[in-house]
Amino acid sequence: MRLGIISDVHSNYEALQATYRELCRRGCEKIICLGDVVGYGPSPNECIDFFVEKNIESIKGNHDYYVNCVEKSVEELGVTPNAFRSVEWTREALAPSHKEWLDNLPFTLTRWDMMFIHAAVDTAEGEYWPYIFDIHSAMFHFYFQTTMLAFFGHVHVPLMFSCQKENNCPRPAIRIEKLKEHCFAEETERKFLINPGSVGQPRNRDNRSSSLVLDLETCTLEAIYVQYDFQLTCRKILKSDLPEELALRLISGT
C-alpha cells in the first residue's frame, strides 16, 4: 500500500486539493495528516469538509487545538500576534460542527508500527508545542521514539533526522538531512524522524506544497512538491480580515 503523508494544511484549500490530486495520481490509497488542518489560511470550513469527504485521517495540531481554547491570551498560547489574529478569525469562521471535529482529533497516532505526531511525542494534552528543528531537540525526541519510523509536522520544513537504534550511549550521533527519496528496507541500525513539510504554508523558501509518499511494501519514501494556485489563496486572504503578511508568506514560501 502507498501512504500519503501531509501536514500543516493551514486552511489552504487550493494547496490541499492540488496535493490530494497528486498523491492519488501516485497511487496513494490512504492519506494521513500530521495536524494543523486550520489556522493562517482563508478556507477552514472547506478544508475540513474535504478531509471528511476524502476520508483523510488527521491528528491534532496546535492551531486545531487553539480554536477550542477560547480562554487563553496571546501570551498564554505563546504565539505571534499574526498567529493569534488568525486563531480568532478561524474561531469566528468555523461552523460549530467543524470545531467539534477538530476537538475530537487525537494528539498522536500509532499505525503500521509507525508513530505520527504533530510537534512532540507528548504535548501534555496541548499544554506545550515544542519545535524539533535541530540535533538537540531531535536527540530528546529519539529517547521516546519506540518505532523505526516516526513522522512529525509543526516546523513546516521537509527534513529527516536519524540516529542509532540503541540509545545506550549518552549522546547518540544524529544526522539531519533534506527530505529526499530513501529506502528503509535495509536499515536495521537506525531510526528515523521525518517531516513532510507543509501543504498550506511552506517555510523552506519554496512556495510549492510539500508532502511525501511512503510505499509500505518496498519501504521507500519519496518527497513530493506540488505547484498550486497560491495567487487565488492570497486573494482570499486579502479579501478577508486576516493579516496581509499571511498572503506574503505564501508567495515567498517562508
Ligand SMILES: [Fe+2]
Ligand atoms: Fe503549523
